[in-house]
Amino acid sequence: MTQHEDEVVVATEGAPIVAISDPGEVGRAEHNRGDRAVVQVANVFSWLYPILIIAICSQVVLRGMGNNQAWLDDAQWWIYGAAVLIGIGYAVTTNSHVRVDIFYDGYAPAKQRKIDIFALAWLFLPFIILCWDTTLPYALTSIVADEGSDSPNGLHNLWILKTFMNVSFLYIAFATWSAYVRYLSQITPPVWWRKLLYAFPAVAFVVNLVIYYAALGLVLLTSEAGTTARQATRHWFFDTFAIGPEEMKYTVASALIATVLIIAATYALRDKSGEV
Known part of the structure; x- marks a missing residue:
């Protein structure tokens, strides 16, 4: 070592x-x-x-x-x-x-x-x-x-x-x-789109947590009184769907799509004044 x-x-x-x-x-x-x-x-x-x-x-x-x-x-x-x-x-x-x-x-x-x-x-x-x-x-x-x-x-x-x-x-x-x-x-100018892109797994994980807890809170708010968090996670949005032989949760798929859109948005809105 x-x-x-x-x-x-x-x-x-x-x-x-x-x-x-x-x-x-x-x-x-x-x-x-x-x-x-x-x-x-x-x-x-x-x-x-x-x-x-x-x-x-x-x-x-x-x-x-x-x-x-x-x-x-x-x-x-x-x-x-x-x-x-x-x-x-x-x-x-x-x-x-x-x-x-x-x-x-x-x-x-x-x-x-x-x-x-x-x-x-x-x-x-x-x-x-x-x-x-x-x-x-x-x-x-x-x-x-x-x-x-x-x-x-x-x-x-x-x-x-x-x-x-x-x-x-x-x-x-x-x-x-x-x-x-x-x-x-x-090694490179740390503009936002690069910071997000080069840390894609971590960023996607954070986005996934935001979507998960936001959806959980929304389901709890719109459910009957006394509904527990465990019961709320039985909502279809927390289920999985098939991708060929594999399965993926809707929350994870939503997070991946949202992460790509966020990175694309930061790239589109980047400051172009310093570019050659």
Whole structure:
């Protein structure tokens, strides 16, 4: 495994040469506003780690004294979960994650950027969107149930952590999109139609979710009182239709068509003043 890291050397007159190894500062000149916002949020949440260390050490001492505190056990998981989730977005922005790729470092910068674009927009971003969609009912159910700790003396209002987990995937998605746009700008002007086209799977997934939840809400609004979401999904729009030997959901087909139309519209409305 290799980890791709850059280093910036800064020298001022009369001062020693300083190597900047902070991932949040390396390549700062290339960062866009989205990248900087991600780094700033992560810098704030990084203070959770010393708090986590204090919580762990305190619990070890208290447990050794026979005074175990269940809420401290819960707090450790809360803090660790929040810090790690925010750290994922930071790692994507700063490219400080571990890259399991023995070939990447030997490629030319342009080829590296193409790999980054494909990995972020076609693989990672759709997965993060899926994580958000999967954890949404998980968080909503916890809120409705006012879920608490399994231990009577633990941290209650567990729905706060589960809701934060769901929201954090939006943060990670934002970090991924910002990094994707930055890499795209290094090989071609990142106009909107290109940003949408080169991230087609992720864009289509988002459009699919918008159509799905909009249709679900419309069916619920027009159905009899007491209709559940599960019952609403029995509407024909959520069914499948045959395409030869294969099947496809109407929502997915609608999303693909809508995505193509959106990209076509952004292309037609593009600024042509800079074109040759």
